[in-house]
Amino acid sequence: MDDDVAATERGIAERLLGLMAVRGNQATVPPAYIRRHIVEHAAAGGDLDGRFVTPELLPFLDPQRLRAVLDDLDTADPATRENLRIWRRASHAWVWDDPLSNASSLAFWMRAYGRDPLRSAFWTVRWVNAFTGIGETVGRHPGAGCAAIVRRPSAGLVALSGGHDPELRLWDLRTFDPFARVRTRHRSISLLATVAHPDGAVIAVTGEKFEQHVYLWDVWSGAKIWGPVVHERGVRDLAACRMSSGDTLVAVLGLDGTVYGWSVRQRSLIARRLDDTGRPPTALTAVMLPSGEVALALGHYDGRLTLWSPAAGGRDIDSIASGVEREVEAVTAVVSTAGRPVVLSGGSNPGQHPGQSVRVWHVGSGQEVDQGIGENCASMKSIAAITLGDGRSIAASGGSDTWLWIWDAGSGTVAAAFNGHENWITAVDLVEEAGRPVVVTAAQDDTIRLWDLAEAEIVADQNRQHSDFFEAVAVDFLPSGDGVVVTGSRQAELAVWSLDSGERRAEFDDMVGPFNKPTGVAILRTSNDTIAVMSAYDRDKTVCVWSLVENRLLHSVAAGASAPVFACTATGDGRILAVVPTDERTVALWDLSGGARIGPSYKGHSAYVFQHAALLQLPDGSFVAATADMNREVHFWNPATAEPIDIVQFRALSGFTAFVAPDGTATAVAVDHDGEVVVRDIRAGRELRRFGTGLRGTHQVAVTTVTGGGTVLAVACDASVRLCSLDRGHAFGHPIHVTSRVASLALVERDRVLSVLMVGTDMVARVDAETSALAQ
Numbered sequence: 164m165d166d167d168v169a170a171t172e173r174g175i176a177e178r179l180l181g182l183m184a185v186r187g188n189q190a191t192v193p194p195a196y197i198r199r200h201i202v203e204h205a206a207a208g209g210d211l212d213g214r215f216v217t218p219e220l221l222p223f224l225d226p227q228r229l230r231a232v233l234d235d236l237d238t239a240d241p242a243t244r245e246n247l248r249i250w251r252r253a254s255h256a257w258v259w260d261d262p263l264s265n266a267s268s269l270a271f272w273m274r275a276y277g278r279d280p281l282r283s284a285f286w287t288v289r290w291v292n293a294f295t296g297i298g299e300t301v302g303r304h305p306g307a308g309c310a311a312i313v314r315r316p317s318a319g320l321v322a323l324s325g326g327h328d329p330e331l332r333l334w335d336l337r338t339f340d341p342f343a344r345v346r347t348r349h350r351s352i353s354l355l356a357t358v359a360h361p362d363g364a365v366i367a368v369t370g371e372k373f374e375q376h377v378y379l380w381d382v383w384s385g386a387k388i389w390g391p392v393v394h395e396r397g398v399r400d401l402a403a404c405r406m407s408s409g410d411t412l413v414a415v416l417g418l419d420g421t422v423y424g425w426s427v428r429q430r431s432l433i434a435r436r437l438d439d440t441g442r443p444p445t446a447l448t449a450v451m452l453p454s455g456e457v458a459l460a461l462g463h464y465d466g467r468l469t470l471w472s473p474a475a476g477g478r479d480i481d482s483i484a485s486g487v488e489r490e491v492e493a494v495t496a497v498v499s500t501a502g503r504p505v506v507l508s509g510g511s512n513p514g515q516h517p518g519q520s521v522r523v524w525h526v527g528s529g530q531e532v533d534q535g536i537g538e539n540c541a542s543m544k545s546i547a548a549i550t551l552g553d554g555r556s557i558a559a560s561g562g563s564d565t566w567l568w569i570w571d572a573g574s575g576t577v578a579a580a581f582n583g584h585e586n587w588i589t590a591v592d593l594v595e596e597a598g599r600p601v602v603v604t605a606a607q608d609d610t611i612r613l614w615d616l617a618e619a620e621i622v623a624d625q626n627r628q629h630s631d632f633f634e635a636v637a638v639d640f641l642p643s644g645d646g647v648v649v650t651g652s653r654q655a656e657l658a659v660w661s662l663d664s665g666e667r668r669a670e671f672d673d674m675v676g677p678f679n680k681p682t683g684v685a686i687l688r689t690s691n692d693t694i695a696v697m698s699a700y701d702r703d704k705t706v707c708v709w710s711l712v713e714n715r716l717l718h719s720v721a722a723g724a725s726a727p728v729f730a731c732t733a734t735g736d737g738r739i740l741a742v743v744p745t746d747e748r749t750v751a752l753w754d755l756s757g758g759a760r761i762g763p764s765y766k767g768h769s770a771y772v773f774q775h776a777a778l779l780q781l782p783d784g785s786f787v788a789a790t791a792d793m794n795r796e797v798h799f800w801n802p803a804t805a806e807p808i809d810i811v812q813f814r815a816l817s818g819f820t821a822f823v824a825p826d827g828t829a830t831a832v833a834v835d836h837d838g839e840v841v842v843r844d845i846r847a848g849r850e851l852r853r854f855g856t857g858l859r860g861t862h863q864v865a866v867t868t869v870t871g872g873g874t875v876l877a878v879a880c881d882a883s884v885r886l887c888s889l890d891r892g893h894a895f896g897h898p899i900h901v902t903s904r905v906a907s908l909a910l911v912e913r914d915r916v917l918s919v920l921m922v923g924t925d926m927v928a929r930v931d932a933e934t935s936a937l938a939q
Contacts, residue, residue, distance in 0.1 A: 256882065264899065271291060292660075299339075307606060325351070336601075339613075348390070434477035443464055444469070448460050468482065470526060494546065521570050546591060557600060557616075600615075600616040637909050697709075706729070740753065750764065765807075773792060789845070865910045876889050
């Protein structure tokens with residue numbers, strides 16, 4: 164009977180496969196039933212192989228259903244394995260109702276992996292310089308501040324996450340399905356500890372850092388077990404573990420340095436540790452001693468580590484001084500191969516160690532074993548450790564550099580490091596599943612990520628050598644006709660790339676002052692040169708001008724501005740003019756060629772001038788400047804007189820640009836957080852049109868005029884990019900989802916080819932779009 168069922172399922176799968184014959188650029192979408200269930204029928208029939216996961220078919224499949232049957236997939240073919248590896252990185256952004264967008268996104272990821280992608284509808288991916296890493300995005304949780312991994316009985320691994328809402332979210336790590344939510348009593352959740360019991364029950368202990376209340380929850384039912392447990396001074400950290408008696412110990416570290424040990428069975432306080440040293444504990448974790456007793460390892464403000472036992476009312480049983488005084492921000496414990504507890508800690512680093520470090524303490528030895536030094540991290544925010552089935556002990560940590568670090572837990576040496584998040588990693592947890600070390604991380608980029616360390620050898624060396632945070636991009640042409648792209652990185656390095664090939668042609672690191680960060684780049688054409696300009700948000704608010712023809716620095720101006728705002732243009736007489744703030748509310752026009760301020764300062768802002776600016780030269784030779792402030796007001800003003808032309812307040816200003824239309828009209832474009840575009844005639848002070856983009860959040864925008872006189876707006880939100888016609892007032896084509904959050908955009912048209920240049924974390928890329936849809 165089973166053979167008959169399998170044969171029937173195989174027949175269904177083969178028939179559906181014939182019906183699903185599609186191309187990546189085909190506009191016809193197969194029926195929903197086929198897209199959802201074809202891989203399930205193939206798996207049930209033992210027939211799931213590479214034919215069902217080709218690059219042509221993958222964009223049309225249901226990602227959760229495919230993940231659920233991956234264990235049944237025949238991956239003997241190397242091409243199939245590579246297709247799946249790329250798909251696993253890309254599919255978190257899949258849109259079920261827009262598979263053509265999925266196809267374009269897969270093409271982008273394939274190019275990032277060095278593969279030649281199939282041509283997709285609307286978008287053509289020309290080149291991508293990006294680091295792809297090994298992590299997979301499980302899902303999004305706004306303000307993700309804590310995470311943990313637990314096992315669901317007979318159902319595999321589950322990730323828990325907390326963030327800027329009252330919900331504890333549960334993610335199936337096989338399918339990435341957010342299958343349940345525990346509604347807590349917190350406003351947000353930033354502290355989380357879990358305890359698993361032999362019967363499969365899992366207790367989650369939740370808290371909100373600096374707030375007073377701690378709750379205990381049954382993870383699978385969502386029921387409250389206990390709480391609130393009130394700590395009047397506020398809570399800094401949590402830990403929990405199961406004791407040999409079967410009771411659960413919940414440890415709470417208060418903001419005043421007091422440590423409380425609670426018995427869940429007794430619903431009572433069993434021990435308390437007061438601290439009157441002035442250097443209180445700042446982090447804690449539970450440690451199982453060889454005797455079976457549970458102790459707490461405490462990391463202190465001055466770098467000390469203390470081992471405290473809640474038994475018999477509480478007592479310190481071991482300690483170690485720090486050779487370098489610095490706050491311990493994260494601490495964990497693991498049992499070594501010799502059966503001895505090992506405590507690992509990390510935190511803020513002293514000035515002589517710019518990299519992340521981990522300290523290793525073998526409990527009972529009274530001394531530090533070693534201190535491992537990383538390469539790129541400023542401080543550690545979370546650390547977890549386990550002993551693997553082969554006897555090795557490893558730790559995983561994350562912090563302010565956005566990297567995931569893997570350590571040898573016995574020696575503290577770095578084993579690997581991986582980039583993937585785009586903001587601080589706030590939480591790390593680590594387990595072993597089927598002999599494979601698996602890490603889950605949460606970060607301030609609002610994502611939960613899964614890392615299979617069994618894949619680490621593929622990219623470890625490459626990853627540790629590659630990390631660029633590109634913040635700004637511009638594009639134009641040299642006098643020779645060659646297209647060039649310039650980018651500004653977080654290290655205030657200006658790089659020049661070939662528009663045609665994506666190869667890096669030159670680098671400039673002439674910026675001065677500490678804490679450089681680009682606030683904008685531009686390419687300007689003069690009568691005999693092509694100029695690159697970059698402003699940096701450093702101590703002196705430096706603006707530098709380079710010749711891209713001579714490959715040298717021409718001017719460096721310390722504008723002394725207090726705000727990260729910048730816009731510039733080239734005049735017919737060869738001057739380079741820029742709008743630069745001179746203090747928090749005042750903006751002025753600078754001649755970068757002469758290094759001097761020209762004309763009066765504009766003082767019309769009543770709030771901090773921030774982020775958005777534009778400078779236009781009109782056909783009659785006059786100028787219009789636009790600057791935005793924290794009141795969501797955009798001021799349009801005359802640089803010659805410093806008099807206002809118009810002041811417009813937007814409901815939620817998210818993206819802004821301005822341009823001179825083909826008819827000479829000074830035009831402003833603003834995008835709000837809901838993705839609505841507003842187009843205004845600046846001098847007339849009237850709205851021309853408004854329309855939606857379908858992209859909600861914070862936006863990057865760019866504008867260009869295309870052959871035939873139409874004007875195209877490119878809008879990026881997070882890692883999605885789409886195009887809009889400003890003349891017709893609508894979005895056209897479909898979005899493309901790329902490898903990282905887009906920090907800046909640029910547009911250029913040549914020979915009727917419209918190119919979008921984009922930069923982000925470890926990403927510089929060019930995609931071309933069809934402009935025939937502009938006429939629709």
